[in-house]
Amino acid sequence: MSKQIKAKKSAWQKKPLHKRIGIILAHVVLALFAFLWLIPIFWVILTSFRATKGSYSSTFIPTAFSLDNYIKLFTDFSVFNFPQMLLNTLIVAAATCVLSTFFVISVAYTLSRLRFKSRKPLMNVAMIINLFPGFMSMIANYYIFKMLGWTNGPLLRLAMIAVYSGGAGLGYHIAKGFFDTIPIALDEAAMLDGCTKWNVLKKIIMPLSKPIIVFTLLNSFAGPFKDFMLAKILCGPNKDYFTVAVGMYQMLEREYIDQWFCSFAAAAVIISIPVASLFLTTQKYYSIGFSGSVKG
């Protein structure tokens, strides 16, 4: 052990001085950047524990700390009902994640591993639809749901779930990239043995695809927690059905910001923890799926 350290040290000492300074400098620069990137996150954590009220503070680091902002979120329902928002988001997210994972995996599997006449045309149509601002269909959806009377009452949840998962099939690229990397020889061998295509899917590919299914599930579960635009348009002033994102945006409106700003920071910390941990557990797929999709 000590020998290794010695060996390392000597390797370090073997380097010329200017190179050693360069390496130290590189680390300092990296640390500086990392610090720059973390400032907003530090700041929001600090603010969530700030004891003084108000949206602005005369010091960067608060002078006094307390847990009041967190307590307020779960006790003061006069304007914002945070637990209700969490529940709303959870309901929508749970339904969305099941539906859209089913859609995404079906589309990705079909386009990756089955060959049929309309495959290429379908992919082209999907590409063209993806070029339209998703926002346009969202506005139109809002008017359609309004005509149907779904923008009031409990049906609002159904509308949100429909819009979040309805178009999910268009986002098949990452999952398709994953399926593309499974050797096609597996399917061929199974089919020679008399397996139907459904059984190939069920018994051979799905057991191999757990990671991408988990990734898609987690990703679409996090969707309603992250989305702001769609939920805001659909909810309008219906406070009872606000998702967390819409509610938090409202906390920064002029009439509430003074009372609610620190609680906004607390809410940000509360929802960031689950979303961040979901992201960190799935982060490797961003890279894998991406390099995989290139091969397709």
Place this chain on the structure above:
Amino acid sequence: MLTALRKGSLWVWLSALIWGLGNLIRRQFVKGTLFLAAEAGVVLFTIQSGLYNLDKLTTLGTVAQQKVWNDEKSIFEYVDGDRSLNILLYGIITVAIVVFGLLLLRASVKSAYSAEQSWKKYGRAPTFEQDIKALLDERLQFSLLSLPILGVIAFILLPLIFMSSMAFTNYSVLDSKLVLFDWVGFKNFARTLSMNGSLGSTFWSVLGWTLVWALAATFSNYILGMLLALFINWKEIRLKKFWRFTFVLTVAVPHFVTLLIMRQMLQPNGAINVLLQNMGWIKEPLPFFTDTMWARITVILINIWVGVPYTLLQTTGILQSIPQELYESARVDGANPFVTFFKITLPYMLFVTTPYLITSFTGNINNFNVIYLTSTGLPRAVGSTAGDTDLLITWLYKLTIDNQYYDVGAVIGIMTFITLSIASLLTFRFSGSYRNEEGFR
């Protein structure tokens, strides 16, 4: 379908008229009945309301809401007139159902033909049970795709058509055309694209900034993210995992949270200005969102903050997959780090990541959140609907949701689509992966 009609018997021809007839004749009773029932449904719908809807669609309604004097109650009563928006929606749904009917007709003819073929060959057509089994085997794609496609049609495609068709009407708060509006053809496009007039000039300036923004945002993220990834990958850097984690942590927090926080921090009396003032570096607060130039640079910087870790995450894997032999032979040839970067790393990365660049360019043109949640499009000149940092997409939001100029909003949406199509066509056309698909393999 054409071969079916050319080679099929009279029964195949008649199946176009009476759906499922060909199946019924070949003793495929369930299938035939299903076709027949579908035809009955489509025809019934067309007669009951379809024709009426289509007829209304041509004019979008003519009867305005009227005030009628009610003698008995001695008050004015409102009599509902036509509602153009409903007429438009029902019209589009009717067209969709008619198209669906035509597809069913095609399916009926095809199915009659294939039933006939197998009748000739084997003396019987496949049973319903066999058809169901085929759905799990050679026609698996049909069972897997129908629900997702239905979802896309209902919640993406039809709404898109609905919204796009508003571009050809005068549905707008202007001249109070919110209830009853008409088709106006390409007038809105002419108004938007004309160089003179307030709408046209706003459009061109917003389009210009959108393109500048998309280019700056995409390439700044791409190059800085890749440099950061290379930097962390450098063999002398210790604790690689720790550094990556630090940067990736910032992507993990939901964007709308970090963006809203950025907005608060960059206000005239927000945290950043307070910090700089306390340190005595500046006297007056910096005009992050109040001066045009400052605001534009600020949003690009914010986007770098948001996007660089993401690029880092995505490119690290690819950087590590560059064949090491390339670098070794370059070192043997005496190439310095700059030459290896520009001759090996960058071309390889560009080759592999062109699709990513296109998606990220598209994403940036439609980057609603970064603008709307930070600068909200400000600073805005008096009397204009768009601010100096507004992109086409945020302008579209303001035009429709805030100001109810739906006609112009729809035009902006279509123009965004056209811009994106041109941009991605050009990139595909000139990118390495298009010209030389096997380049690095």
